[in-house]
Amino acid sequence: MNEPAPRSDFWFYSLVFAGILLNATGLVPPIMEPDGALYATIAKTMAQTGDFVNLMVRGEDWLDKPHFPFWVTALSYRLFGINSFAYKFPAFLFWLAGVAYTYRFARLVYPKIVAQVAMLVVLTPYHLVLSNNDVRAEPYLTGLVIGSVYHFFRVFQGGQRIHLVLGALLTACALMTKGPFVLVPIGAGLVLHWVLKGQWRELLRPRWYLALALTLLFTLPELYCLYQQFDVHPEKVVFGQTGVSGVRFFFWDSQFGRFFNTGPIRGAGDPAFFLHTLLWAFLPWSLLLYAAVGRNLWRIVKRQSDQVPEYVSLGSGLATFLLFSLSSFQLPHYLNIVFPFYAILTAHFLVDLRSAKALRAWSWAQTFIGILLGVLAVFLLVLFRPEGAVWAGFWIVLTAVATIWLFRGATLPAILGRTVGASVLLYGFLNLFLFPDMLQYQAGMKAAAFLNNQNSGPVGVYGEGSFAFEFYLHRPLIYHNDSTLRVATARQPVRIFTSAKEADSLRRNGFSVNRLATFHYFHVSQPSLEFLNHQTRASVLEPYAIIELRVEN
Helix, strand or coil: CCCCCCCCCCHHHHHHEEEEHHHHHHHHHCCCCCCCCCCCCHHHHHHHHHHCCCEEEECEECCCCCHHHHHHHHHHHHCCCCCCCHHHHHHHHHHHHHHHHHHHHHHCCCCHHHHHHHHHHHHHCCHHHHHHHCCCCCHHHHHHHHHHHHHHHHHHHHHHHHHHHHHHHHHHHHHHHHHHHHHHHHHHHHHHHHHCCHHHHHCCCCHHHHHHHHHHHHHHHHHHHHHHHHHHCCCCEEEEEECCCCHHHHHHHHHHHCCCCCCCCCCCCCCHHHHHHHHCCHHHHHCHHHHHHHHHHHHCCCHHHHHHHCCCHHHHHHHHHHHHHHHCCHHHHHHHHHHHHHHHHHHHHHHCCHHHHHHHHHHHHHHHHHHHHHHHHHHHHHHCCCHHHHHHHHHHHHHHHHHHHCCCCCCHHHHHHHHHHHHHHHHHHHHHHHHHHHHHCCCHHHHHHHHEEEEEEEECCCCCCCCCHHHCCCCCEEEHHHHHHHHHHHCCHHHHHHEEHHHHHHHCEEEEEEEEEEEEEECCCCCHHHCCCCCCHHHHHHEEEEEEEEEEE
16 A cells, blocks of 8 residues: 555544535535425424324325334424424434444454545545435435444454344334335345355354344334335225235335336336446546446456455445346435445545556546536536625635645645545535525425415415425415315415416416415426526526415405
Protein backbone atom coordinates (compact mmCIF):
# COMPACT_ATOMS: atom_id res chain seq x y z
CA MET A 1 0.00 0.00 0.00
CA ASN A 2 1.25 3.46 -0.89
CA GLU A 3 0.52 5.21 2.46
CA PRO A 4 -0.11 3.58 5.83
CA ALA A 5 -2.48 6.30 7.07
CA PRO A 6 -3.97 9.67 6.15
CA ARG A 7 -1.95 12.80 6.89
CA SER A 8 -3.39 12.72 10.40
CA ASP A 9 -6.53 11.56 12.14
CA PHE A 10 -7.49 15.22 12.39
CA TRP A 11 -8.05 15.36 8.65
CA PHE A 12 -10.01 12.11 8.70
CA TYR A 13 -12.34 13.27 11.47
CA SER A 14 -12.70 16.69 9.85
CA LEU A 15 -13.79 15.12 6.56
CA VAL A 16 -16.15 12.72 8.36
CA PHE A 17 -17.70 15.66 10.19
CA ALA A 18 -18.10 17.52 6.89
CA GLY A 19 -19.74 14.46 5.31
CA ILE A 20 -22.21 14.04 8.17
CA LEU A 21 -23.11 17.73 8.08
CA LEU A 22 -23.54 17.49 4.31
CA ASN A 23 -26.11 14.73 4.70
CA ALA A 24 -27.76 16.54 7.61
CA THR A 25 -28.55 19.41 5.22
CA GLY A 26 -31.13 17.04 3.72
CA LEU A 27 -33.17 17.58 6.88
CA VAL A 28 -33.65 21.25 5.88
CA PRO A 29 -35.87 21.10 2.74
CA PRO A 30 -39.57 20.12 2.99
CA ILE A 31 -40.74 16.61 2.12
CA MET A 32 -40.69 15.89 -1.59
CA GLU A 33 -43.66 14.55 -3.53
CA PRO A 34 -44.88 12.07 -4.52
CA ASP A 35 -43.43 9.09 -2.63
CA GLY A 36 -41.92 10.90 0.34
CA ALA A 37 -45.13 12.84 1.01
CA LEU A 38 -47.18 9.65 0.59
CA TYR A 39 -45.12 7.72 3.16
CA ALA A 40 -45.12 10.70 5.53
CA THR A 41 -48.90 10.88 5.30
CA ILE A 42 -49.35 7.16 5.98
CA ALA A 43 -47.23 7.47 9.13
CA LYS A 44 -49.17 10.62 10.10
CA THR A 45 -52.43 8.67 9.97
CA MET A 46 -50.85 5.90 12.03
CA ALA A 47 -49.63 8.32 14.69
CA GLN A 48 -52.94 10.18 14.89
CA THR A 49 -55.19 7.11 15.03
CA GLY A 50 -52.92 4.88 17.11
CA ASP A 51 -53.59 2.09 14.60
CA PHE A 52 -50.20 0.46 14.01
CA VAL A 53 -51.69 -2.58 12.22
CA ASN A 54 -53.46 -1.12 9.18
CA LEU A 55 -51.71 0.97 6.55
CA MET A 56 -54.27 3.47 5.23
CA VAL A 57 -54.23 6.07 2.45
CA ARG A 58 -57.15 8.47 2.23
CA GLY A 59 -59.34 6.10 4.17
CA GLU A 60 -58.54 3.10 1.98
CA ASP A 61 -56.38 0.03 2.62
CA TRP A 62 -52.86 0.35 1.21
CA LEU A 63 -50.76 -2.64 0.20
CA ASP A 64 -47.36 -1.87 -1.25
CA LYS A 65 -44.58 -1.46 1.35
CA PRO A 66 -44.14 -3.25 4.71
CA HIS A 67 -44.67 -1.57 8.07
CA PHE A 68 -41.29 -1.02 9.73
CA PRO A 69 -40.44 2.51 8.44
CA PHE A 70 -43.99 3.64 9.18
CA TRP A 71 -43.80 2.33 12.74
CA VAL A 72 -40.52 4.15 13.32
CA THR A 73 -41.79 7.37 11.72
CA ALA A 74 -45.06 7.31 13.67
CA LEU A 75 -43.11 6.98 16.91
CA SER A 76 -40.93 9.90 15.80
CA TYR A 77 -44.09 11.96 15.23
CA ARG A 78 -45.23 11.12 18.76
CA LEU A 79 -41.87 12.41 20.04
CA PHE A 80 -41.19 15.45 17.84
CA GLY A 81 -44.62 16.30 16.47
CA ILE A 82 -45.84 15.86 12.90
CA ASN A 83 -43.36 17.80 10.76
CA SER A 84 -40.68 17.34 8.11
CA PHE A 85 -37.86 16.88 10.61
CA ALA A 86 -39.70 14.13 12.50
CA TYR A 87 -40.24 12.29 9.21
CA LYS A 88 -36.63 12.50 8.02
CA PHE A 89 -34.69 12.24 11.28
CA PRO A 90 -35.15 8.51 12.09
CA ALA A 91 -34.16 7.60 8.52
CA PHE A 92 -31.07 9.78 8.93
CA LEU A 93 -30.13 7.86 12.10
CA PHE A 94 -30.45 4.51 10.31
CA TRP A 95 -28.28 5.82 7.48
CA LEU A 96 -25.74 7.07 10.03
CA ALA A 97 -25.72 3.60 11.62
CA GLY A 98 -24.94 2.27 8.14
CA VAL A 99 -21.92 4.58 7.95
CA ALA A 100 -20.67 3.30 11.31
CA TYR A 101 -21.27 -0.32 10.30
CA THR A 102 -19.34 0.27 7.07
CA TYR A 103 -16.32 1.27 9.11
CA ARG A 104 -16.72 -1.59 11.59
CA PHE A 105 -17.18 -4.24 8.91
CA ALA A 106 -14.14 -3.01 6.99
CA ARG A 107 -12.07 -3.14 10.19
CA LEU A 108 -12.84 -6.85 10.56
CA VAL A 109 -10.77 -7.60 7.47
CA TYR A 110 -8.82 -4.56 6.29
CA PRO A 111 -6.28 -2.15 7.83
CA LYS A 112 -7.62 0.94 9.56
CA ILE A 113 -6.82 3.18 6.58
CA VAL A 114 -9.17 1.18 4.31
CA ALA A 115 -11.98 1.45 6.85
CA GLN A 116 -11.39 5.19 7.14
CA VAL A 117 -11.45 5.72 3.38
CA ALA A 118 -14.57 3.53 3.06
CA MET A 119 -16.29 5.71 5.63
CA LEU A 120 -15.47 8.85 3.66
CA VAL A 121 -16.67 7.27 0.43
CA VAL A 122 -20.03 6.11 1.85
CA LEU A 123 -20.65 9.59 3.26
CA THR A 124 -20.59 11.34 -0.11
CA PRO A 125 -22.18 9.51 -3.10
CA TYR A 126 -24.90 11.62 -4.70
CA HIS A 127 -27.77 9.19 -4.27
CA LEU A 128 -27.10 8.55 -0.59
CA VAL A 129 -27.03 12.30 0.08
CA LEU A 130 -30.25 12.64 -1.94
CA SER A 131 -31.91 9.81 0.00
CA ASN A 132 -31.48 11.78 3.23
CA ASN A 133 -33.49 14.55 1.59
CA ASP A 134 -36.04 12.61 -0.45
CA VAL A 135 -36.57 9.98 2.25
CA ARG A 136 -38.06 6.62 1.32
CA ALA A 137 -37.07 3.14 2.51
CA GLU A 138 -33.44 3.28 1.38
CA PRO A 139 -31.82 5.10 4.35
CA TYR A 140 -33.30 2.47 6.65
CA LEU A 141 -32.04 -0.36 4.46
CA THR A 142 -28.59 1.21 4.13
CA GLY A 143 -28.08 0.71 7.86
CA LEU A 144 -29.98 -2.55 8.25
CA VAL A 145 -28.29 -4.47 5.41
CA ILE A 146 -24.66 -3.66 6.22
CA GLY A 147 -25.48 -4.05 9.94
CA SER A 148 -26.85 -7.56 9.37
CA VAL A 149 -23.79 -8.55 7.34
CA TYR A 150 -21.44 -7.16 10.00
CA HIS A 151 -23.03 -9.20 12.79
CA PHE A 152 -23.21 -12.39 10.72
CA PHE A 153 -19.56 -12.00 9.72
CA ARG A 154 -18.68 -11.63 13.38
CA VAL A 155 -20.44 -14.95 13.96
CA PHE A 156 -18.41 -16.48 11.14
CA GLN A 157 -15.22 -15.19 12.76
CA GLY A 158 -16.13 -16.81 16.05
CA GLY A 159 -17.84 -13.88 17.75
CA GLN A 160 -20.32 -14.15 20.60
CA ARG A 161 -23.77 -15.59 20.04
CA ILE A 162 -25.39 -12.21 20.55
CA HIS A 163 -24.19 -11.30 17.05
CA LEU A 164 -26.35 -14.08 15.61
CA VAL A 165 -29.40 -12.62 17.36
CA LEU A 166 -28.57 -9.06 16.33
CA GLY A 167 -27.94 -10.12 12.74
CA ALA A 168 -31.29 -11.90 12.61
CA LEU A 169 -33.06 -8.93 14.20
CA LEU A 170 -31.63 -6.43 11.70
CA THR A 171 -32.42 -8.81 8.85
CA ALA A 172 -36.02 -9.05 10.04
CA CYS A 173 -36.26 -5.25 10.20
CA ALA A 174 -34.92 -5.11 6.64
CA LEU A 175 -37.55 -7.65 5.58
CA MET A 176 -40.22 -5.53 7.26
CA THR A 177 -38.92 -2.53 5.32
CA LYS A 178 -38.66 -3.85 1.76
CA GLY A 179 -39.51 -7.54 1.63
CA PRO A 180 -37.72 -10.88 1.12
CA PHE A 181 -35.38 -9.68 -1.64
CA VAL A 182 -33.13 -8.08 1.02
CA LEU A 183 -31.89 -11.60 1.75
CA VAL A 184 -29.88 -11.29 -1.48
CA PRO A 185 -27.59 -8.39 -0.45
CA ILE A 186 -27.35 -9.84 3.06
CA GLY A 187 -26.65 -13.44 2.13
CA ALA A 188 -25.05 -13.44 -1.32
CA GLY A 189 -21.79 -11.88 -0.22
CA LEU A 190 -21.33 -14.29 2.66
CA VAL A 191 -21.99 -17.28 0.41
CA LEU A 192 -19.58 -16.04 -2.29
CA HIS A 193 -16.90 -15.42 0.34
CA TRP A 194 -17.21 -18.95 1.72
CA VAL A 195 -17.16 -20.55 -1.73
CA LEU A 196 -14.20 -18.58 -3.13
CA LYS A 197 -12.22 -18.92 0.10
CA GLY A 198 -12.74 -22.70 0.08
CA GLN A 199 -14.99 -22.62 3.16
CA TRP A 200 -18.20 -23.83 1.52
CA ARG A 201 -18.87 -26.24 4.39
CA GLU A 202 -19.89 -23.15 6.37
CA LEU A 203 -23.19 -23.41 4.50
CA LEU A 204 -23.95 -26.62 6.39
CA ARG A 205 -23.44 -25.14 9.85
CA PRO A 206 -26.65 -25.30 11.97
CA ARG A 207 -26.16 -21.73 13.24
CA TRP A 208 -27.18 -20.26 9.89
CA TYR A 209 -30.44 -22.20 9.89
CA LEU A 210 -31.00 -20.93 13.42
CA ALA A 211 -30.40 -17.43 12.07
CA LEU A 212 -33.11 -17.98 9.44
CA ALA A 213 -35.51 -19.25 12.09
CA LEU A 214 -34.83 -16.24 14.30
CA THR A 215 -35.29 -13.90 11.34
CA LEU A 216 -38.69 -15.45 10.62
CA LEU A 217 -39.61 -15.16 14.30
CA PHE A 218 -38.69 -11.46 14.39
CA THR A 219 -40.69 -10.90 11.18
CA LEU A 220 -43.94 -12.22 12.70
CA PRO A 221 -45.25 -8.72 13.61
CA GLU A 222 -45.29 -7.82 9.91
CA LEU A 223 -47.01 -11.06 8.92
CA TYR A 224 -49.57 -10.60 11.69
CA CYS A 225 -50.45 -7.08 10.51
CA LEU A 226 -50.76 -8.14 6.87
CA TYR A 227 -52.91 -11.13 7.85
CA GLN A 228 -55.21 -9.00 10.02
CA GLN A 229 -55.62 -6.23 7.45
CA PHE A 230 -56.10 -8.35 4.32
CA ASP A 231 -56.27 -12.14 4.74
CA VAL A 232 -58.96 -11.93 7.42
CA HIS A 233 -60.96 -9.61 5.12
CA PRO A 234 -61.11 -11.18 1.65
CA GLU A 235 -64.02 -8.85 0.82
CA LYS A 236 -61.68 -5.83 0.67
CA VAL A 237 -60.99 -4.47 -2.80
CA VAL A 238 -57.22 -4.14 -3.36
CA PHE A 239 -55.62 -3.56 -6.77
CA GLY A 240 -59.14 -3.72 -8.21
CA GLN A 241 -59.91 -7.21 -6.94
CA THR A 242 -61.10 -9.04 -3.84
CA GLY A 243 -59.54 -11.99 -2.05
CA VAL A 244 -56.09 -10.41 -1.93
CA SER A 245 -53.70 -12.02 0.56
CA GLY A 246 -51.35 -9.61 2.29
CA VAL A 247 -49.04 -12.46 3.32
CA ARG A 248 -48.82 -13.74 -0.25
CA PHE A 249 -48.14 -10.22 -1.51
CA PHE A 250 -45.31 -9.86 1.01
CA PHE A 251 -43.61 -13.12 0.06
CA TRP A 252 -44.36 -13.21 -3.67
CA ASP A 253 -46.14 -10.41 -5.54
CA SER A 254 -44.21 -7.52 -4.01
CA GLN A 255 -40.90 -9.14 -5.00
CA PHE A 256 -41.13 -11.90 -7.59
CA GLY A 257 -44.24 -10.36 -9.12
CA ARG A 258 -42.24 -7.23 -9.89
CA PHE A 259 -39.19 -9.21 -10.98
CA PHE A 260 -41.18 -11.30 -13.50
CA ASN A 261 -43.67 -8.46 -14.20
CA THR A 262 -46.62 -10.65 -13.22
CA GLY A 263 -47.74 -8.83 -10.07
CA PRO A 264 -50.17 -5.93 -9.65
CA ILE A 265 -47.32 -3.36 -9.78
CA ARG A 266 -45.38 -3.57 -13.05
CA GLY A 267 -42.59 -1.83 -14.91
CA ALA A 268 -40.39 -2.04 -18.00
CA GLY A 269 -36.85 -3.14 -17.18
CA ASP A 270 -33.65 -2.38 -19.08
CA PRO A 271 -30.67 -4.71 -18.40
CA ALA A 272 -28.24 -1.78 -18.82
CA PHE A 273 -30.22 0.61 -16.60
CA PHE A 274 -28.07 0.38 -13.47
CA LEU A 275 -24.85 0.17 -15.46
CA HIS A 276 -25.21 3.80 -16.50
CA THR A 277 -27.24 4.87 -13.45
CA LEU A 278 -24.30 4.10 -11.16
CA LEU A 279 -22.14 6.53 -13.12
CA TRP A 280 -24.07 9.48 -11.67
CA ALA A 281 -25.69 7.93 -8.59
CA PHE A 282 -22.30 7.03 -7.05
CA LEU A 283 -20.57 10.27 -8.05
CA PRO A 284 -17.89 11.39 -7.34
CA TRP A 285 -16.56 7.86 -6.77
CA SER A 286 -18.13 5.96 -9.67
CA LEU A 287 -15.03 5.58 -11.90
CA LEU A 288 -13.04 4.26 -8.95
CA LEU A 289 -15.85 1.81 -8.17
CA TYR A 290 -15.87 0.40 -11.70
CA ALA A 291 -12.10 0.02 -11.58
CA ALA A 292 -12.32 -1.71 -8.19
CA VAL A 293 -14.96 -4.18 -9.34
CA GLY A 294 -13.04 -4.90 -12.53
CA ARG A 295 -9.85 -5.59 -10.58
CA ASN A 296 -11.60 -7.97 -8.21
CA LEU A 297 -13.26 -9.87 -11.03
CA TRP A 298 -9.90 -10.14 -12.80
CA ARG A 299 -8.33 -11.57 -9.66
CA ILE A 300 -11.12 -14.17 -9.44
CA VAL A 301 -10.47 -15.21 -13.03
CA LYS A 302 -6.75 -15.42 -12.30
CA ARG A 303 -7.49 -17.33 -9.05
CA GLN A 304 -5.63 -14.78 -6.98
CA SER A 305 -7.90 -15.11 -3.96
CA ASP A 306 -5.02 -14.40 -1.60
CA GLN A 307 -4.96 -10.79 -2.88
CA VAL A 308 -8.63 -10.22 -1.99
CA PRO A 309 -9.17 -10.04 1.79
CA GLU A 310 -12.92 -10.65 1.53
CA TYR A 311 -15.53 -11.34 -1.15
CA VAL A 312 -18.54 -10.27 0.88
CA SER A 313 -18.54 -6.73 -0.49
CA LEU A 314 -18.17 -7.89 -4.09
CA GLY A 315 -20.77 -10.65 -3.69
CA SER A 316 -23.40 -8.47 -2.03
CA GLY A 317 -22.86 -5.55 -4.37
CA LEU A 318 -22.67 -7.59 -7.57
CA ALA A 319 -25.55 -9.96 -6.79
CA THR A 320 -27.86 -7.06 -5.97
CA PHE A 321 -26.74 -5.22 -9.10
CA LEU A 322 -27.51 -8.25 -11.27
CA LEU A 323 -30.83 -8.91 -9.52
CA PHE A 324 -32.10 -5.40 -10.16
CA SER A 325 -30.66 -5.30 -13.68
CA LEU A 326 -32.67 -8.40 -14.61
CA SER A 327 -35.80 -7.15 -12.86
CA SER A 328 -38.72 -5.74 -14.81
CA PHE A 329 -39.22 -2.98 -12.22
CA GLN A 330 -36.31 -0.53 -11.78
CA LEU A 331 -35.77 2.79 -10.04
CA PRO A 332 -32.43 4.62 -9.64
CA HIS A 333 -32.39 4.55 -5.82
CA TYR A 334 -32.70 0.76 -5.55
CA LEU A 335 -28.93 0.21 -5.39
CA ASN A 336 -28.43 2.64 -2.49
CA ILE A 337 -28.67 -0.23 -0.03
CA VAL A 338 -25.39 -1.78 -1.22
CA PHE A 339 -23.42 1.49 -1.45
CA PRO A 340 -21.60 0.59 1.81
CA PHE A 341 -20.16 -2.47 0.05
CA TYR A 342 -19.28 -0.38 -3.00
CA ALA A 343 -17.53 2.06 -0.66
CA ILE A 344 -15.38 -0.72 0.80
CA LEU A 345 -14.42 -1.97 -2.67
CA THR A 346 -13.56 1.58 -3.72
CA ALA A 347 -11.54 2.23 -0.57
CA HIS A 348 -9.51 -0.96 -0.91
CA PHE A 349 -8.71 -0.08 -4.52
CA LEU A 350 -7.65 3.46 -3.62
CA VAL A 351 -5.45 2.49 -0.69
CA ASP A 352 -3.90 -0.32 -2.71
CA LEU A 353 -2.57 2.01 -5.42
CA ARG A 354 1.13 1.19 -5.23
CA SER A 355 2.84 3.53 -7.67
CA ALA A 356 3.19 7.29 -7.79
CA LYS A 357 2.10 7.13 -11.44
CA ALA A 358 -1.21 5.45 -10.56
CA LEU A 359 -1.85 7.95 -7.77
CA ARG A 360 -1.22 10.85 -10.15
CA ALA A 361 -3.54 9.36 -12.77
CA TRP A 362 -6.40 8.94 -10.29
CA SER A 363 -5.63 12.31 -8.76
CA TRP A 364 -6.18 13.92 -12.16
CA ALA A 365 -9.32 11.84 -12.74
CA GLN A 366 -10.89 12.78 -9.39
CA THR A 367 -9.84 16.40 -9.81
CA PHE A 368 -11.54 16.48 -13.20
CA ILE A 369 -14.72 15.02 -11.70
CA GLY A 370 -14.54 17.59 -8.90
CA ILE A 371 -14.22 20.42 -11.45
CA LEU A 372 -17.27 19.07 -13.32
CA LEU A 373 -19.30 19.07 -10.09
CA GLY A 374 -18.25 22.65 -9.38
CA VAL A 375 -19.12 23.75 -12.92
CA LEU A 376 -22.50 22.03 -12.58
CA ALA A 377 -23.20 23.94 -9.35
CA VAL A 378 -22.38 27.26 -11.05
CA PHE A 379 -24.49 26.31 -14.07
CA LEU A 380 -27.52 25.47 -11.89
CA LEU A 381 -27.04 28.66 -9.89
CA VAL A 382 -27.08 30.84 -13.01
CA LEU A 383 -29.86 28.84 -14.66
CA PHE A 384 -32.27 28.52 -11.73
CA ARG A 385 -31.54 31.78 -9.85
CA PRO A 386 -32.61 30.59 -6.35
CA GLU A 387 -33.81 33.20 -3.88
CA GLY A 388 -30.55 33.14 -1.92
CA ALA A 389 -28.37 33.33 -5.03
CA VAL A 390 -25.75 35.56 -3.41
CA TRP A 391 -25.33 33.22 -0.45
CA ALA A 392 -25.30 30.24 -2.81
CA GLY A 393 -22.50 31.85 -4.82
CA PHE A 394 -20.60 32.51 -1.61
CA TRP A 395 -21.03 28.83 -0.64
CA ILE A 396 -19.64 27.65 -3.98
CA VAL A 397 -16.65 30.00 -3.98
CA LEU A 398 -15.75 29.43 -0.32
CA THR A 399 -15.99 25.62 -0.60
CA ALA A 400 -13.97 25.58 -3.82
CA VAL A 401 -11.21 27.83 -2.47
CA ALA A 402 -10.97 25.90 0.82
CA THR A 403 -10.80 22.56 -0.99
CA ILE A 404 -8.09 23.70 -3.41
CA TRP A 405 -6.04 25.36 -0.68
CA LEU A 406 -6.23 22.52 1.85
CA PHE A 407 -5.85 19.48 -0.44
CA ARG A 408 -3.06 19.87 -2.98
CA GLY A 409 -0.87 17.25 -4.56
CA ALA A 410 -1.30 13.64 -5.69
CA THR A 411 -1.32 11.93 -2.29
CA LEU A 412 -4.13 9.78 -0.97
CA PRO A 413 -5.27 12.38 1.62
CA ALA A 414 -5.31 15.07 -1.09
CA ILE A 415 -7.41 12.90 -3.43
CA LEU A 416 -9.85 12.16 -0.62
CA GLY A 417 -10.03 15.79 0.48
CA ARG A 418 -10.66 17.16 -3.01
CA THR A 419 -13.29 14.53 -3.77
CA VAL A 420 -15.16 15.06 -0.50
CA GLY A 421 -14.86 18.82 -0.99
CA ALA A 422 -16.43 18.59 -4.44
CA SER A 423 -19.33 16.60 -2.95
CA VAL A 424 -19.84 19.18 -0.21
CA LEU A 425 -19.78 21.98 -2.79
CA LEU A 426 -22.43 20.57 -5.15
CA TYR A 427 -24.67 18.54 -2.84
CA GLY A 428 -24.60 21.21 -0.17
CA PHE A 429 -25.68 23.74 -2.80
CA LEU A 430 -28.53 21.46 -3.83
CA ASN A 431 -29.82 20.82 -0.31
CA LEU A 432 -29.37 24.33 1.08
CA PHE A 433 -30.31 26.50 -1.89
CA LEU A 434 -31.71 24.71 -4.95
CA PHE A 435 -34.08 22.07 -3.51
CA PRO A 436 -35.73 24.38 -0.94
CA ASP A 437 -36.60 26.80 -3.74
CA MET A 438 -37.74 24.03 -6.09
CA LEU A 439 -40.02 22.58 -3.44
CA GLN A 440 -41.87 25.88 -3.16
CA TYR A 441 -43.55 24.76 -6.38
CA GLN A 442 -45.29 21.94 -4.55
CA ALA A 443 -48.69 23.58 -4.67
CA GLY A 444 -50.20 21.30 -2.02
CA MET A 445 -47.60 22.27 0.58
CA LYS A 446 -48.07 25.99 -0.09
CA ALA A 447 -51.86 25.68 -0.04
CA ALA A 448 -51.73 23.88 3.31
CA ALA A 449 -49.60 26.69 4.78
CA PHE A 450 -52.13 29.23 3.49
CA LEU A 451 -55.06 27.41 5.08
CA ASN A 452 -53.23 26.81 8.36
CA ASN A 453 -53.26 30.59 8.82
CA GLN A 454 -57.01 30.83 8.18
CA ASN A 455 -59.73 30.45 10.79
CA SER A 456 -61.96 28.04 8.89
CA GLY A 457 -63.34 24.55 9.36
CA PRO A 458 -62.76 21.35 7.35
CA VAL A 459 -61.26 21.59 3.89
CA GLY A 460 -61.97 19.40 0.90
CA VAL A 461 -59.94 18.05 -2.01
CA TYR A 462 -61.40 17.47 -5.44
CA GLY A 463 -59.56 15.59 -8.18
CA GLU A 464 -56.12 14.06 -7.87
CA GLY A 465 -55.17 15.97 -4.74
CA SER A 466 -51.76 16.16 -3.11
CA PHE A 467 -50.14 14.12 -0.36
CA ALA A 468 -48.04 17.14 0.62
CA PHE A 469 -51.30 19.06 1.12
CA GLU A 470 -52.65 16.29 3.34
CA PHE A 471 -49.43 16.01 5.35
CA TYR A 472 -48.87 19.71 6.00
CA LEU A 473 -52.54 20.60 6.59
CA HIS A 474 -53.37 21.03 10.29
CA ARG A 475 -57.11 20.35 10.09
CA PRO A 476 -59.60 17.68 8.94
CA LEU A 477 -59.57 16.88 5.25
CA ILE A 478 -62.42 15.52 3.11
CA TYR A 479 -61.96 13.94 -0.32
CA HIS A 480 -64.89 14.92 -2.53
CA ASN A 481 -66.42 13.68 -5.74
CA ASP A 482 -69.28 15.26 -7.72
CA SER A 483 -72.05 13.74 -5.63
CA THR A 484 -70.53 14.58 -2.22
CA LEU A 485 -69.90 18.14 -3.37
CA ARG A 486 -73.58 18.54 -4.32
CA VAL A 487 -74.64 17.42 -0.87
CA ALA A 488 -72.04 19.48 1.00
CA THR A 489 -72.60 22.76 -0.87
CA ALA A 490 -76.36 22.46 -0.46
CA ARG A 491 -75.86 23.21 3.25
CA GLN A 492 -73.04 25.78 3.21
CA PRO A 493 -70.10 27.04 1.14
CA VAL A 494 -67.24 24.53 0.88
CA ARG A 495 -63.53 25.24 0.60
CA ILE A 496 -61.71 23.03 -1.87
CA PHE A 497 -58.09 22.52 -2.96
CA THR A 498 -57.96 21.53 -6.61
CA SER A 499 -56.31 22.28 -9.94
CA ALA A 500 -57.41 25.26 -12.01
CA LYS A 501 -58.68 22.84 -14.66
CA GLU A 502 -60.88 21.06 -12.15
CA ALA A 503 -62.13 24.40 -10.85
CA ASP A 504 -63.18 25.36 -14.38
CA SER A 505 -65.01 22.04 -14.79
CA LEU A 506 -66.89 22.64 -11.53
CA ARG A 507 -67.94 26.07 -12.80
CA ARG A 508 -69.24 24.49 -16.00
CA ASN A 509 -71.17 21.95 -13.92
CA GLY A 510 -73.22 24.61 -12.17
CA PHE A 511 -71.14 25.55 -9.14
CA SER A 512 -70.34 29.11 -8.15
CA VAL A 513 -66.54 29.24 -7.85
CA ASN A 514 -64.73 31.91 -5.85
CA ARG A 515 -60.96 31.58 -6.12
CA LEU A 516 -59.35 32.48 -2.79
CA ALA A 517 -55.69 31.79 -3.60
CA THR A 518 -53.63 30.40 -6.47
CA PHE A 519 -50.43 28.35 -6.24
CA HIS A 520 -47.93 27.25 -8.87
CA TYR A 521 -47.28 23.52 -9.26
CA PHE A 522 -44.55 21.46 -10.89
CA HIS A 523 -43.56 17.81 -10.45
CA VAL A 524 -40.26 18.75 -8.82
CA SER A 525 -38.93 15.21 -8.45
CA GLN A 526 -38.65 15.13 -12.27
CA PRO A 527 -37.26 18.58 -13.13
CA SER A 528 -37.07 19.58 -16.78
CA LEU A 529 -34.70 22.09 -18.34
CA GLU A 530 -37.66 24.41 -18.92
CA PHE A 531 -38.47 24.33 -15.20
CA LEU A 532 -34.88 24.84 -14.08
CA ASN A 533 -34.44 27.80 -16.42
CA HIS A 534 -35.78 30.91 -14.66
CA GLN A 535 -36.67 32.44 -18.03
CA THR A 536 -38.95 29.58 -19.13
CA ARG A 537 -40.17 28.31 -15.75
CA ALA A 538 -43.49 30.09 -15.84
CA SER A 539 -44.45 28.30 -19.06
CA VAL A 540 -44.42 24.84 -17.45
CA LEU A 541 -46.10 25.69 -14.14
CA GLU A 542 -49.62 24.40 -13.54
CA PRO A 543 -51.98 26.50 -11.42
CA TYR A 544 -53.73 25.02 -8.38
CA ALA A 545 -56.14 26.93 -6.20
CA ILE A 546 -58.06 27.15 -2.97
CA ILE A 547 -61.64 27.85 -4.03
CA GLU A 548 -64.92 28.39 -2.25
CA LEU A 549 -67.83 26.54 -3.80
CA ARG A 550 -71.51 27.38 -3.67
CA VAL A 551 -74.49 25.97 -5.51
CA GLU A 552 -75.73 28.50 -8.02
CA ASN A 553 -79.37 29.46 -7.54
